[in-house]
Amino acid sequence: MDKLAEYTRRLLEISARLKKYGEMGSIAQYDMTATAPAGAAARRGKLLAFIRSESRRILLSPQTLETVDFLSEPENLSRLDDRLKGELRLYRRRIDGVTGVPETLLTELSALTGTTEQMWIHCKHSGEYGELKKNLARIISLQKEAAACRQQARGLAAPAHPLDPIIDGTDAGMTVEKLTILFDEIRRRTVPLLREVAASGHRPDVSFVSAGCPEAVQRRIAWQLLEKVGYSSRYGIMGSGEHPCTYGVNRWDVRFTNHFYENNLLQGTISAMHEGGHGMYEMNVDESLIDMLAGSGSHGAMHESSSRFWENIVGRSLPFWEFAAPVFIREAGLDGVTPEMFWRAVNQVNPGPVRIYADELSYNLHIMMRFELEKQLFDGSLTVEDLDEAWNALSQEYLGVLPEKPAEGWAQDMHWPAGMFGYFQSYTLGNLYSAQIAARLRRELPEFDQLLREGNFAPVRQWLAEHWYRHGQIYTDGQLLKMMTGEELQAGYLCDYLDGKFRELYRL
Numbered sequence: 001m002d003k004l005a006e007y008t009r010r011l012l013e014i015s016a017r018l019k020k021y022g023e024m025g026s027i028a029q030y031d032m033t034a035t036a037p038a039g040a041a042a043r044r045g046k047l048l049a050f051i052r053s054e055s056r057r058i059l060l061s062p063q064t065l066e067t068v069d070f071l072s073e074p075e076n077l078s079r080l081d082d083r084l085k086g087e088l089r090l091y092r093r094r095i096d097g098v099t100g101v102p103e104t105l106l107t108e109l110s111a112l113t114g115t116t117e118q119m120w121i122h123c124k125h126s127g128e129y130g131e132l133k134k135n136l137a138r139i140i141s142l143q144k145e146a147a148a149c150r151q152q153a154r155g156l157a158a159p160a161h162p163l164d165p166i167i168d169g170t171d172a173g174m175t176v177e178k179l180t181i182l183f184d185e186i187r188r189r190t191v192p193l194l195r196e197v198a199a200s201g202h203r204p205d206v207s208f209v210s211a212g213c214p215e216a217v218q219r220r221i222a223w224q225l226l227e228k229v230g231y232s233s234r235y236g237i238m239g240s241g242e243h244p245c246t247y248g249v250n251r252w253d254v255r256f257t258n259h260f261y262e263n264n265l266l267q268g269t270i271s272a273m274h275e276g277g278h279g280m281y282e283m284n285v286d287e288s289l290i291d292m293l294a295g296s297g298s299h300g301a302m303h304e305s306s307s308r309f310w311e312n313i314v315g316r317s318l319p320f321w322e323f324a325a326p327v328f329i330r331e332a333g334l335d336g337v338t339p340e341m342f343w344r345a346v347n348q349v350n351p352g353p354v355r356i357y358a359d360e361l362s363y364n365l366h367i368m369m370r371f372e373l374e375k376q377l378f379d380g381s382l383t384v385e386d387l388d389e390a391w392n393a394l395s396q397e398y399l400g401v402l403p404e405k406p407a408e409g410w411a412q413d414m415h416w417p418a419g420m421f422g423y424f425q426s427y428t429l430g431n432l433y434s435a436q437i438a439a440r441l442r443r444e445l446p447e448f449d450q451l452l453r454e455g456n457f458a459p460v461r462q463w464l465a466e467h468w469y470r471h472g473q474i475y476t477d478g479q480l481l482k483m484m485t486g487e488e489l490q491a492g493y494l495c496d497y498l499d500g501k502f503r504e505l506y507r508l
Contacts, residue, residue: 003070004071004076004079007067007070007071007076008071008080008084010063010067011067011068011071011084011087011088011091012291012292014058014063014064014067015087015291015292015293016291016292017058018055018058018059018293019250019290019291019292019293019295021051021054021055021058022055022296023249023250023253024051025048025051025052026247026248026249026255027247027249027253028044028047028048028051029048029247030239030247030249030255030257031044032044032114032117032118033117033239033241033242033245033247033257034239034240034241034255034257035239038118038121038122041114041115041117041118041119042111042115044114045110045111045112045113045114045115046111048110048111048114049106049107049110049111049114052106052107052110053103053106053107053110056098056103056106059091059094059095059098060095060098060099064091064095065095068088068091068092068095071084071088072088072092082474082475083288083289083292083294083474085474086294086472086473086474086475087292087293087294087474089476090293090294090473091293093172094293096150096154097150097169099150099153099154100149100150100152100153100154101146101149101150101153102149105142105145105146105149106146108142109139109142109143109146109419112135112138112139112142112419113139113417113418113419115135116132116135116136116139116417116418116419117414117417117418119131119132119135119417120132120411120414120417120418121242123406123411124242124407124411127405127406127407129406129411132411132417133384133385133387134384135417136384136416136417137383137384137385139416139419139421140377140378140384140421143166143419143421144162144378147159147162147165147166150165151165159175160175160176160177161175161176161177161375161378161379162378162379162380163176163374163375163378163379163421163422164176166374166378166421166422167179167422167425168422169422170299170300170301170420170422170423170425170426171299171300171301171425171426171429171477172300172476172477173476173478174301174425174429176375179371179425179429182428182429182432182489182491183364183368183371183428185491185492185495186364186368186428186491186494186495187364187365187368189495189498189499190361190364190365190495190498191365193361193498193499193502193503194349194351194361194362196506196508197349197361197502197506197508198349200506200507200508202506202507204341204344204345204347204348205341205344205345206344206345206348208265208334208337208341208345209264209265209266209345210263210264210265211265212262212263213262213265213332214262215260215262215268217331217332218260218262218265218268218269218332219238219260219268220331221269221327221328221331221332222238222258222260222268222269222272223238224327224331225269225272225273225324225327226238226272226273226276228455228457229273229276229280229310229314229457229461230280230283230457230458230461231254231276231279231280231283232283235251235252235253235254235283236254236255236256236276236279236283237254237255237256238256238257238258238272238275239255239256239257239258240257240258240259241257241258241259242257242259242414243257243259243356243413243414244256244257244258244259244271244272244274244275244356245257245275245414246275246278246279246282246307248278248279248281248282248296248297250282250290250295250296251282251283251284251285251287251290251295252283254278254279254282254283256275256276256278256279257275258271258272258275259271265328265332266342266345266346267357269315270311270315270316270346271311271356273310273311273314273315274307274308274310274311274315275307276307276310277306277307277308277309277310277311278297278303278306278307280306280310280461280464280469281297281303281306281307281468281469282296282297283469284461284464284465284469284470285297285469285470285471285472286470286471286472289472289474292472293473294472294473294474295472295473296472296473297469297472297473298472298473298475298476298477298480299473300423300426300429300477301425301426301429301430301432301433301477302430302433302477302480302481303426303430304426304427304429304430304431304433305429305430305431305432305433305434305437306430306434306464306468306469307430308427308430308431308433308434309434309437309438309464312360312431312434313434313435313438314452314457314460315346316343316346316347316360317343317449317452318339318340318343319449319450319452319453320452321339321340321342321343321346322339322452322453323452323453323454323455324339324342325337325338325339325342328342344505347359347360347501347502347505349361349362349502349505349506351365351399351400351401352399352401353395353399353401353402353403353404353408353409353412354403354408354412355367355412355413356412356413360498360501360502361498361502362399363427363428363431364427364428364431365398365399366398366399367424367425367427367428368398368428369391369394369395369398369399370424371424371425372394373387373390373391373394373410374421374422374424376390377421378421387410388406388409388410391403391409391410392409395409429489431494432489432490432491432493432494433477433481433489435493435494435496435497436481436485436487436489436490436493436494437468437481437484437485438493438497439485439493439497440484440485440486441460441463441464444463445459445460445463447459448460467483467484468480468484
């Protein structure tokens, strides 16, 4: 065996060990969210910190570093296929992510975020947020300290904005400056449309949505639709949790939590379509990647684009409801409700304080709010103690609404308590990616609407699997988007999609 083959074999053996630790961490996180007793939070945080610590030990071992360095040499790298080049890129990101950061800092951060996420659930019910705010302030401090350690270890200059390295941890290469350009175009084109919709006077009949439907019935409906679109119950489950969230263990083990509301017939199904979109990405990663770091869906924006594709492009379309409405009518005992009524109800524009209930048109404004606040929290111009006032001011400015309590304001999402700062931009980036991908898919599958109308989702899913899902994390988001669409990321596709859709819905 030549030296290149030997080092390649060694890399894949290390990858298999790291991947299994990652899978154990996903299982532990899902269990903590969906099934474990509340009292297990502190110990579970230590377990997750241990898994992270052991993974770091393997990642930074002399054997791993020597292997990655050897294979990354230009003459060796040129002889590797795309699969191994992508694997080495992921190793570099992981190594850079922990190099120079004290183990004690990473351990504290891992344990703290696990504990704080569980604290957040309790606080939403108790209404007492003092300890949660203290923990959030500590999480921000630790993340800034870790980012500074990474920069120093790599000899990098200070970032243009303190939030840049935090954003890069989720969406590689993305910065505050790049996001601002994209967000400004979305705001410029959608805010006037939102005002036109509000002034139109057209209001859909949504009374049937809140008439009341047992959770068991809604869960049965959601499962029927999930199975039909391609989220297999053989490899995926849908648990219960305070906040919908997907935990992709591997392509044969995907788990997500969901929340159903008896007075809202559609919310649970829409969130199931969103999380199912995450799950179908994981289920369709090529089997040959199962023991590689690349063997899961691309993190951040590209993963969110899969969920937003199935939730919005498919799940909020009229052809989908021409297929799905009979399921609801049969299972929920609805009479006189038409597919068009479902379509108009699920697309009702009604800006409110809570992101996960937001309509497509106002949704990105929620993300922009969080983006503005994260910038201030990380540059020090805003403290966690003043978050209530700052949030309410932006909510009034962006959405025209004021939350009644923190659970409808800054504390509504699990992301910040879970340490997921610099993540929210992924949702709007996901909307951008999904609209651009959908435009290409429609060109290649001109029968797209008819397929949805017939409940024949296989051709759509197969196109996505072939051109997107099967690659896992081999390619960067930018590379993958260019492969699928032939273009760099553009805001125009999303803006055009929203403009056409809501002008039709609101007869503008």
